[in-house]
Amino acid sequence: xxxxxxxxxxxxxxxxxxxxxxxxxxxxxxxxxxxxxxxxxxxxxxxxxxxxxxxxxxxxxxxxxxxxxxxxxxxxxxxxxxxxxxxxxxxxxxxxxxxxxxxxxxxxxxxxxxxxxxxxxxxxxxxxxxxxxxxxxxxxxxxxxxxxxxxxxxxxxxxxxxxxxxxxxxxxxxxxxxxxxxxxxxxxxxxxxxxxxxxxxxxxxxxxxxxxxxxxxxxxxxxxxxxxxxxxxxxxxxxxxxxxxxxxxxxxxxxxxxxxxxxxxxxxxxxxxxxxxxxxxxxxxxxxxxxxxxxxxxxxxxxxxxxxxxxxxxxxxxxxxxxxxxxxxxxxxxxxxxxxxxxxxxxxxxxxxxxxxxxxxxxxxxxxxxxxxxxxxxxxxxxxxxxxxxxxxxxxxxxxxxxxxxxxxxxxxxxxxxxxxxxxxxxxxxxxxxxxxxxxxxxxxxxxxxxxxxxxxxxxxxxxxxxxxxxxxxxxxxxxxxxxxxxxxxxxxxxxxxxxxxxxxxxxxxxxxxxxxxxxxxxxxxxxxxxxxxxxxxxxxxxxxxxxxxxxxxxxxxxxxxxxxxxxxxxxxxxxxxxxxxxxxxxxxxxxxxxxxxxxxxxxxxxxxxxxxxxxxxxxxxxxxxxxxxxxxxxxxxxxxxxxxxxxxxxxxxxxxxxxxxxxxxxxxxxxxxxxxxxxxxxxxxxxxxxxxxxxxxxxxxxxxxxxxxxxxxxxxxxxxxxxxxxxxxxxxxxxxxxxxxxxxxxxxxxxxx
Numbered sequence: 050x051x052x053x054x055x056x057x058x059x060x061x062x063x064x065x066x067x068x069x070x071x072x073x074x075x076x077x078x079x080x081x082x083x084x085x086x087x088x089x090x091x092x093x094x095x096x097x098x099x100x101x102x103x104x105x106x107x108x109x110x111x112x113x114x115x116x117x118x119x120x121x122x123x124x125x126x127x128x129x130x131x132x133x134x135x136x137x138x139x140x141x142x143x144x145x146x147x148x149x150x151x152x153x154x155x156x157x158x159x160x161x162x163x164x165x166x167x168x169x170x171x172x173x174x175x176x177x178x179x180x181x182x183x184x185x186x187x188x189x190x191x192x193x194x195x196x197x198x199x200x201x202x203x204x205x206x207x208x209x210x211x212x213x214x215x216x217x218x219x220x221x222x223x224x225x226x227x228x229x230x231x232x233x234x235x236x237x238x239x240x241x242x243x244x245x246x247x248x249x250x251x252x253x254x255x256x257x258x259x260x261x262x263x264x265x266x267x268x269x270x271x272x273x274x275x276x277x278x279x280x281x282x283x284x285x286x287x288x289x290x291x292x293x294x295x296x297x298x299x300x301x302x303x304x305x306x307x308x309x310x311x312x313x314x315x316x317x318x319x320x321x322x323x324x325x326x327x328x329x330x331x332x333x334x335x336x337x338x339x340x341x342x343x344x345x346x347x348x349x350x351x352x353x354x355x356x357x358x359x360x361x362x363x364x365x366x367x368x369x370x371x372x373x374x375x376x377x378x379x380x381x382x383x384x385x386x387x388x389x390x391x392x393x394x395x396x397x398x399x400x401x402x403x404x405x406x407x408x409x410x411x412x413x414x415x416x417x418x419x420x421x422x423x424x425x426x427x428x429x430x431x432x433x434x435x436x437x438x439x440x441x442x443x444x445x446x447x448x449x450x451x452x453x454x455x456x457x458x459x460x461x462x463x464x465x466x467x468x469x470x471x472x473x474x475x476x477x478x479x480x481x482x483x484x485x486x487x488x489x490x491x492x493x494x495x496x497x498x499x500x501x502x503x504x505x506x507x508x509x510x511x512x513x514x515x516x517x518x519x520x521x522x523x524x525x526x527x528x529x530x531x532x533x534x535x536x537x538x539x540x541x542x543x544x545x546x547x548x549x550x551x552x553x554x555x556x557x558x559x560x561x562x563x564x565x566x567x568x569x570x571x572x573x574x575x576x577x578x579x580x581x582x583x584x585x586x587x588x589x590x591x592x593x594x595x596x597x598x599x600x601x602x603x604x605x606x607x608x609x610x611x612x613x614x615x616x617x618x619x620x621x622x623x624x625x626x627x628x629x630x631x632x633x634x635x636x637x638x639x640x641x642x643x644x645x646x647x648x649x650x651x652x653x654x655x656x657x658x659x660x661x662x663x664x665x666x667x668x669x670x671x672x673x674x675x676x677x678x679x680x681x682x683x684x685x686x687x688x689x690x691x692x693x694x695x696x697x698x699x700x701x702x703x704x705x706x707x708x709x710x711x712x713x714x715x716x717x718x719x720x721x722x723x724x725x726x727x728x729x730x731x732x733x734x735x736x737x738x739x740x741x742x743x744x745x746x747x748x749x750x751x752x753x754x755x756x757x758x759x760x761x762x763x764x765x766x767x768x769x770x771x772x773x774x775x776x777x778x779x780x781x782x783x784x785x786x787x788x789x790x791x792x793x794x795x796x797x798x799x800x801x802x803x
Contacts, residue, residue: 051362058233058359058376061643062132069096070136075105076143078135078180081279083191086147088272093263105137105144111259113140114149117725118252119776125149125252126227126236126725128640128648131176131358138645141235143184149237150185150223151274152258154192157220164794166194167803169222171210172202173422174331175235176358178225185223185237186284190277194220195803200290204331204356206423207238211588212302213295215244218579218795226422229328229565231378231640232359242792245521245587248783288803296335299592300342307569307593308343311475312600319348319603321414325595326401328363328381329421330356336423336592348599352406360421364397369639378641383418383427384460384565385634386446395448395458398429404451407431412454413611415602419591425565426594428464430457430612443617444629444738461565462496462630462734463616464598469499469559470619471601472569473506476558481572486552490520492562493544493705494719497627497734498620505623508558509551512543514706514779515721519544520560520568521587522783527551528584529788544706544782557584563632563732567594579795627716629738633731633749640726655727660772661753662729663722666709668763668771670702671778678762686759691747706779711748718744 076086089103096104117125117140127140135143157166170185172178179202186196197219199205207224214222221241227234239247266272277283292298300308327333333354340346353361364379370387379385379396387396407414416429432440434453440446445463447455459467469489476482488509491499503510513519523541530539531554539551557570566589575583586593605615620628637655642648669686672678684696701712708721708730716735723730731749733741755768797803 051359051365054362054365054367054376055359057367058641058643059132061376062130065643065645066130066133066136069098069102070130070133070138073103074135075103076135076147076184076276078143078184083278083281084276086274086276088262088266088274090266090270093266107137107144107148108263110137110140110142110145111256111263114145114259115253115256118256119249126230126234128233129177129235130645131233134177134180136645138649143180146181146184146237147188147274147276148259148262149255150188151192152255152262153223153239154189154194155258156254157194158192160791161220161794165797166220166794167197167217167797168194168220169197169210169213169217169240170224171199171205171207171222172225173204173206174329174356174358175225175227175421176232177235178358181225181235181237182223183279184276185225187277187279187281188274190281190283191275193283195283195285197285197289199294200286202286204334205294206332206335206590206592208424208586208588208590208592209295209299209335211240211244212299212586212590213244214240214242215575215581215583215587216295216298216302216577217801218242218577218581220792220794224422228422229380229382229420229425231364231380233378233641243521243525243583243587245525246516246518248518248522250780285803288801293338294335296338296342300339302571302575302586303339303593303596305573306571307472307597307600309475311479312596313343313345315600315603315607316345316348316596319599319606321411321606322348322350323599323602324407324410324414324416325349325351326416326418327351327353328419329358329360330354331421332419332423332591336419336595339592363400365400366396375639376641376643377639381420382425382564383429384458384632386632393446395446398448398456398458403456404449407456408451413606415598415612416456417595417598419595420565423591424589425461426464426567426591426598427461427565428459428467428598428612430459431455432457432611432613436611436613439617440613443613443620445613445616457613459612459616460563460630460632461561461567462498462563464612465559465561465567466496466498466502466619467612467616468567468594468597468601470502470623471604472597473508473558476572484572485554485556487558488549488551488555489558490523490560492516492519493710494632494708494721494730494732495561495563496630497717498625498630501625501627502619502623505625509549509555510543511541511549511551512545512705514544515562515564515708517562517566517587517589519706519783520562522787524557524560524584524587525788526786527555527557528582529786529790531584532582542782542785545703545710560585561589563630565589569593569597578800626736627734628736629741630734631732631738631742631745633733633742633745635729635731635749637727637729652727658752659722659727659729662749662751663709663720663753664768664771665751665753665755665759666702666711666720666748667704667775668768670704670709671771671774672763672767673702674704674778677767682762686756686762689758690751690756694744694747704775704778706782716741716744718748720748
């Protein structure tokens with residue numbers, strides 16, 4: 050089935066790519082020698098067979114690229130032509146990769162004139178990633194920037210690239226991925242010297258540099274960009290080979306955290322093997338070596354170890370959600386829920402063929418699913434159908450396997466609650482808990498149960514917008530205060546506007562988001578080779594999550610408990626009321642549409658629907674914040690718009706950096722527009738599963754139409770300026786107490802012997 054679907058995808062891409070694209074290889078990336086690419090004025094303008102046969106419409110590409118850069122949560126993402134990567138009609142293409150890399154190199158050289166610059170380039174398994182990595186390294190080499198790559202430029206996880214950027218004190222890194230997005234998407238995640246993703250203002254620096262280059266082209270007619278040879282001396286594979294591609298350093302880091310002796314001992318005692326579902330295949334190259342280094346590899350079995358940019362057909366269908374015949378990709382997010390004939394199901398899980406693959410595994414078997422860049426984790430467990438009523442009462446969803454067996458599929462909100470509770474108990478057992486005040490950083494869209502658990506256990510909570518770069522930004526603010534004033538309490542402001550006192554020399558217990566990314570804070574401050582410190586790493590890591598989840602599974606197996614039983618006990622022991630969570634994903638178009646004209650128009654139409662939905666809530670949140678309207682007026686507008694919903698117990702409405710957060714006495718609902726696509730996500734968590742599901746579905750799918758009552762309290766010009774005003778408010782949050790110190794290039798001969 051997977052081969053048939055991939056062939057269908059290839060056929061449709063080939064059919065929808067015009068000859069002028071196929072025949073116009075303006076950058077010959079197969080040429081391994083040094084060469085010069087000349088950017089011409091004609092390239093900036095649209096293609097015309099007669100008047101401008103060299104047209105690439107780069108002005109239009111840059112306009113769209115800039116829009117994504119200003120709001121992106123995890124790299125500047127977009128679809129690509131998987132067969133013809135130089136197709137500039139698509140957001141991600143060879144030309145765009147070259148221009149962005151070159152502009153970043155110029156920005157770096159301006160900041161660090163005359164200094165040795167060292168960056169890292171990594172990739173996962175997506176279409177054309179190997180070509181993009183080669184081009185990035187060659188563009189940087191031509192500008193005198195040394196680029197570290199894995200030996201033979203093989204795949205590596207995003208968290209390893211991030212870890213090494215910090216640990217080795219690199220200027221940063223380029224990582225090619227689109228996370229758990231659909232197969233035809235790709236992106237570059239730009240990593241700064243901390244190993245964290247660029248904030249929008251960092252991205253805009255190199256976007257503005259591209260604008261300058263285009264201005265020069267318009268004035269002078271052309272601009273030359275040098276591409277170094279593929280084996281240039283400044284493309285360094287040998288250094289990574291000497292450090293075992295970073296695995297030895299990461300093992301040392303894990304040993305001081307989740308891979309402590311107690312956890313490894315638990316894993317060593319496992320009776321049932323844990324299944325690792327390796328979507329895309331690229332996690333195996335690194336994680337298998339880490340498990341082997343800890344001598345626990347025999348406790349795991351792997352599925353899909355072959356690297357495949359089509360992701361083994363996972364999440365792929367030959368019909369869309371409405372039943373229309375076409376190639377359709379649900380992504381590889383295992384927690385995505387769809388409906389067929391009104392019945393909810395897991396479209397991604399269903400393509401994993403677990404009814405057959407897991408039939409010989411015993412009840413209680415834990416399945417850990419990770420994505421292509423190996424930063425997200427979904428936790429599952431095989432149980433008996435007889436537990437269905439208990440699971441539904443506990444809020445745990447499941448999928449049918451074989452016979453009377455089912456697969457429980459835990460949301461990250463649920464599995465991470467289990468993990469943070471387990472890790473806290475580990476620290477207490479080891480006598481470490483009281484050595485430091487404890488806090489966690491979480492996204493506002495994550496579970497309300499995390500906040501309740503934290504309050505019960507004396508753990509402070511810092512809420513941030515969606516995106517791990519936001520979690521990393523708070524980490525850096527905390528570290529700055531620890532370094533500058535070690536004897537003073539650390540106080541940070543979260544995105545809800547609360548000033549939170551974390552105490553003296555605090556430690557981060559956990560950092561995570563509901564989409565499956567997490568990190569455990571370090572008990573001992575992490576030090577880079579040049580002496581910089583960190584309380585935790587800057588990127589989510591599924592390797593770290595898999596080790597701590599495996600130790601948890603081993604402990605529960607030893608105690609004769611399932612994950613579901615343990616979760617229910619946590620709810621009870623910690624007096625958690627908001628047991629239920631859900632997410633409504635609204636996609637306004639088919640991202641896999643191969644016809645770029647149709648795709649572009651569908652995305653544009655979808656973005657209009659997404660923005661209209663967003664503005665309906667966002668404008669009211671900003672108006673309440675500024676005192677223009679009252680909460681009672683908001684309740685009245687919402688009640689008149691959604692007549693089947695009750696807003697009597699709404700206690701606040703706030704803009705939270707990238708979405709609107711509605712807080713009730715018994716739940717929260719957050720409506721968040723995608724920063725990179727024509728999608729809306731509606732999150733909910735509370736005490737009544739049916740209630741939050743109804744709220745999220747209706748609010749998330751709302752058209753955004755404004756009734757007379759709304760128009761009577763919100764001026765039209767205020768509504769029209771809401772997005773711009775919200776960005777100013779977001780930047781105020783991110784910049785408050787930020788560490789504005791400039792990264793200092795170390796002496797690499799001394800720190801790395803390079």
